Amino acid sequence: MDLDLTEKVALITGAGSGIGAACAQQLSEMGARVVLADIAPIVAVPCLGSALTVDVTDGDQVRGMVDQVLEHFGALDIAVNCAGVGMPVKAATAETDFAEWRRLLSINLDGAFLCMRAELAAMSRGGSIVNIASVMGLVGTPGAGPYVSSKHGLIGLTKSAALEYAADGVRVNAVAPGFIDTPLLREPDDKARQSLSAAHPLGRLGTAEEVAAAAVFLASPAASFITGSVLPVDGGYLAR
Numbered sequence: 001m002d003l004d005l006t007e008k009v010a011l012i013t014g015a016g017s018g019i020g021a022a023c024a025q026q027l028s029e030m031g032a033r034v035v036l037a038d039i040a041p042i043v044a045v046p047c048l049g050s051a052l053t054v055d056v057t058d059g060d061q062v063r064g065m066v067d068q069v070l071e072h073f074g075a076l077d078i079a080v081n082c083a084g085v086g087m088p089v090k091a092a093t094a095e096t097d098f099a100e101w102r103r104l105l106s107i108n109l110d111g112a113f114l115c116m117r118a119e120l121a122a123m124s125r126g127g128s129i130v131n132i133a134s135v136m137g138l139v140g141t142p143g144a145g146p147y148v149s150s151k152h153g154l155i156g157l158t159k160s161a162a163l164e165y166a167a168d169g170v171r172v173n174a175v176a177p178g179f180i181d182t183p184l185l186r187e188p189d190d191k192a193r194q195s196l197s198a199a200h201p202l203g204r205l206g207t208a209e210e211v212a213a214a215a216v217f218l219a220s221p222a223a224s225f226i227t228g229s230v231l232p233v234d235g236g237y238l239a240r
């Protein structure tokens with residue numbers, strides 16, 4: 001199986017933590033030169049990489065990020081759009097604050113759109129984009145309308161872009177993680193974590209590394225005939 005990414009240039013947003021950091025590490029291990037981007041300054045950078053501070057909701061900053069990748073490396077081959085936020089306070093739709101709706105949509109969906117727009121324009125020699133969606137992009141979840149909507153939207157955008165850019169040799173896919181043990185999942189008590197674990201037939205939360213492995217596969221030549229797909233990494237969550 002061809003997972004070799006030698007000479008490939010990979011950009012990862014949300015790379016300062018959790019799933020994005022694991023993607024950057026594994027892409028680097030496969031030989032890619034990685035650029036890590038995050039709204040928070042990044043200190044730990046894999047050996048083949050560099051870091052940028054970027055807010056994905058700001059179109060100018062996003063364009064600047066991709067321009068810097070092109071200036072330094074001359075190309076962009078792989079992009080993993082991972083920057084995102086969760087919903088700390090659950091609320092049914094009638095009780096959902098509009099500012100919270102806008103915050104989730106702005107970071108999780110507008111941000112991914114702005115990144116994809118700049119990345120697709122830069123992938124002049126073909127490439128692969130992997131969007132980190134969620135199982136909540138495929139099914140509803142009570143009390144999480146803004147998050148669920150942002151991830152459904154991201155999956156729709158993934159499929160549309162896959163169709164638009166297939167002829168240019170750019171593949172666009174999404175990963176749909178179940179509940180993953182990262183800082184985003186700030187479940188305070190053991191009981192809440194246990195009930196989330198039990199929602200997965202495998203009986204536990206996933207790890208950032210398990211999600212990254214799927215993202216690296218989709219980005220690699222091993223997935224050369226896969227585009228417009230959504231790959232669940234969910235311990236069986238969606239199989240029920």
Ligand SMILES: NC(=O)c1ccc[n+]([C@@H]2O[C@H](COP(=O)([O-])OP(=O)(O)OC[C@H]3O[C@@H](n4cnc5c(N)ncnc54)[C@H](O)[C@@H]3O)[C@@H](O)[C@H]2O)c1
Pocket residue numbers: 013014015016017018019020037038039040054055056057082083084085086107111132133134135176177178179180181182183184185208
């Ligand atoms: N942890 C889970 O259970 C889970 C499940 C499904 C999907 N996801 C998705 O995976 C992605 C990564 O989540 P994670 O669990 O690694 O969380 P995390 O909080 O560990 O990492 C998210 C990163 O995104 C960055 N970020 C947030 N807003 C940003 C912005 N405006 N511009 C640039 N960077 C920004 C944060 O600084 C952080 O480093 C998110 O899109 C999330 O929705 C997570």
